[in-house]
Amino acid sequence: MKGKREPGDRRANPRVIVIGGGPAGLLAAGYAARQGAEVVLLEKMHKPGLKLGITGKGRCNVTNAAPLREFLAHFGTQGRFLRQALNRFSPQDLQELFASIGIATVVERGGRVFPEHLRAPAVASRLTEWVKKGGVRVQTHTEVLGVTATRDRVTGVRIRGEQGESVWPCHALIVATGGASYPQTGSTGEGASWMTALGHTVVPCRPALVPLETAGDTAARLQGLSLRNVEVSLWLRGKKTAQAFGEMVFTHFGVSGPVVLELSQQAVDLLRNGECPELCIDLKPALDETKLDARLLRDIQHKGKKQIANWLRDLLPTSLIPICLEATGLDGSLQAGQMTARQRRNLKMWLKYFPLPLTGYRGFEEAIVTAGGVALQEVDPRTMQSKLVPGLYLAGEILDLAADTGGYNLQAAFSTGVVAGEAAGIAVSRSTG
Ligand SMILES: Cc1cc2nc3c(=O)[nH]c(=O)nc-3n(C[C@H](O)[C@H](O)[C@H](O)COP(=O)(O)OP(=O)(O)OC[C@H]3O[C@@H](n4cnc5c(N)ncnc54)[C@H](O)[C@@H]3O)c2cc1C
Structure with a gap:
């Protein structure tokens, strides 16, 4: 019957839930699945990567070839937090991953890296295909309304999908809902209020690159x-x-x-x-x-x-x-x-x-990124796991990170996504394996 969950149905007991199909959520889902975890990606829009599809004036400036120290300096004092994520998944790693899924890249003026032949919407589609091929269930038109948690750990999400409202349990939750800029792409900033409700400090969000x-x-x-x-x-x-x-x-x-x-x-x-x-x-x-x-x-x-x-x-x-x-x-x-x-x-x-x-x-309608977000001192930079709520991971622009233009913001989303996905995937595979 439509909407009914059978015991074998992966929705019955998803191990890792990823909220948000932006660059951070896509890579988090893909890398969690690589660890053998069951992964569900929830995206409220009709398809993932809508913002990714308008980046770089349609050309998608995916990363920057600057040396690590210079790269981190573009995030100001917050850059330090990203060092381990960039060591784990560097701009070079990103270009290799892209090459493996048919996205050749070129380095242009100022170290800016672009896809050689593809436009930004095609990059979003290729990444979505890669995630699906990796075994991730991508559930679009599914809006997360809130996060459920006990005193000890995160337990699931409340969603509104095509079959109405329900609660989906999970062992690990990766929140990659982005910031609040360009809200028409789906990034409306509600992830930050869930984090406040869970006890996290959220540095006030404000428009940046505006x-x-x-x-x-x-x-x-x-x-x-x-x-x-x-x-x-x-x-x-x-x-x-x-x-x-x-x-x-x-x-x-x-x-x-x-x-x-x-x-x-x-x-x-x-x-x-x-x-x-x-x-x-x-x-x-x-x-x-x-x-x-x-x-x-x-x-x-x-x-x-x-x-x-x-x-x-x-x-x-x-x-x-x-x-x-x-x-x-x-x-x-x-x-x-x-x-x-x-x-x-x-x-x-x-x-x-x-x-x-x-x-x-x-306003946020015209801001390329959102400054502010979940305070970095409350997140473990080696795993992107919350230091306050076990089982909760954060990736991408929801974190208090914002850089100059030049490909730095996308790389930060990709790198934190990989780290969160891998860590969450390993954690649930160990606990349930
Ligand atoms: C016009 C423009 C051009 C840009 N160009 C570049 C560029 O060339 N290079 C660069 O480095 N950066 C660029 N950026 C910045 C870059 O796009 C962002 O930093 C990046 O997309 C952040 O990734 P993210 O995955 O954290 O969040 P997002 O890309 O914002 O993705 C978040 C996703 O979560 C989903 N979501 C939100 N709330 C919910 C919910 N309640 N339930 C379910 N799903 C939800 C959203 O629909 C969205 O798909 C640009 C930004 C804009 C606006």
């Missing part, structure tokens, strides 16, 4: 303008706290693009603390102030008869010229040669420090 909102109408007037090879720095009360070099873009609300995302985690934390940080764009990072001044003088000598508004075209994108004139107080109708030394200094300073006061940040 566009930032700026004061006034400057950004809106520049909407669509993309700047390459600029150095953007983050300032608080006259002190520079971080900087990044690369590309950025203006939007109707503020700024986005790789350098802005890189600085966003620090900026978000400052804004949440009630601070008023500011971004400064160095539009001429290749020239220090002295060299830039010499360049301006030379240009004035050669083209001093040009109107300032036209003369600036050699220095700036057209849409930035009115902003520059307003900020520096220059009269665009005067000749460049009429500029005073003081005005030239103002112009130089604006080109090096174009200020954009920050007023806010965008």
Whole structure:
């Protein structure tokens, strides 16, 4: 009968349950099954890996070839926690696993590793097939509502599936529900509240790698303008706290693009603390102030008869010229040669420090990752098992880990997934074998 569980039915007594079919959950399930455990993967969406399928602008930046120390530095002080997971399952191991399932990879600029031929959705499908071939039962359209536990250990999950609500028992539970960003992919952050209910400390979740909102109408007037090879720095009360070099873009609300995302985690934390940080764009990072001044003088000598508004075209994108004139107080109708030394200094300073006061940040809908999550000191980095609730394992973005762009976040999900899967698989095989 449909929905009825027979004694031989694996659902009757699943050994390891994995919640979440993202990169962490898929690898956790696959590696738990390799240990001979019975494994069920529960995914609430119609298929696993929906977020994986939109990563890297559809190209899926799966990992980064940076040496371990450099790799870990991209997670800030939290990176230390990942050392053992990355030793167990390194970027090289990931590429070998991918090669074995027909996903050849290439290393590109900045050590970023991409599939050579496949798009991101195909990577998600291949991984799902690999998991199924490994004997994992993948149960989609199945939403976990909560975790059940005794005082001693985790005992199962409450689910809502196609046959209604029920409780599924398990010997080990791997929670890989991700963060709260891009909720339309299924990552809505409820895993964190189950962890709080089980007694875990959850560091408040907040958007990271997220566009930032700026004061006034400057950004809106520049909407669509993309700047390459600029150095953007983050300032608080006259002190520079971080900087990044690369590309950025203006939007109707503020700024986005790789350098802005890189600085966003620090900026978000400052804004949440009630601070008023500011971004400064160095539009001429290749020239220090002295060299830039010499360049301006030379240009004035050669083209001093040009109107300032036209003369600036050699220095700036057209849409930035009115902003520059307003900020520096220059009269665009005067000749460049009429500029005073003081005005030239103002112009130089604006080109090096174009200020954009920050007023806010965008929400989880636009955040690439979620900062915050289950506190790392409550998780064993060798097994990903909870130090508070035996039988409970955590993997991926639900942990308090967030890195820069570049493939680091996916590798963290894959590596913690492998470690959790192996440890849970070994534990249940031993206890029931
Ligand atoms: C647009 C975008 C681009 C990105 N590009 C890159 C990139 O190129 N490189 C990189 O390294 N990182 C990238 N990231 C980040 C990366 O995708 C995440 O860090 C990674 O997916 C986290 O993996 P995870 O398995 O922990 O969680 P997720 O991928 O979020 O998966 C969690 C899964 O759990 C399921 N789930 C949640 N709650 C329940 C529940 N109650 N019951 C059942 N199932 C549930 C969800 O449906 C989801 O499938 C990108 C993120 C975004 C949003």
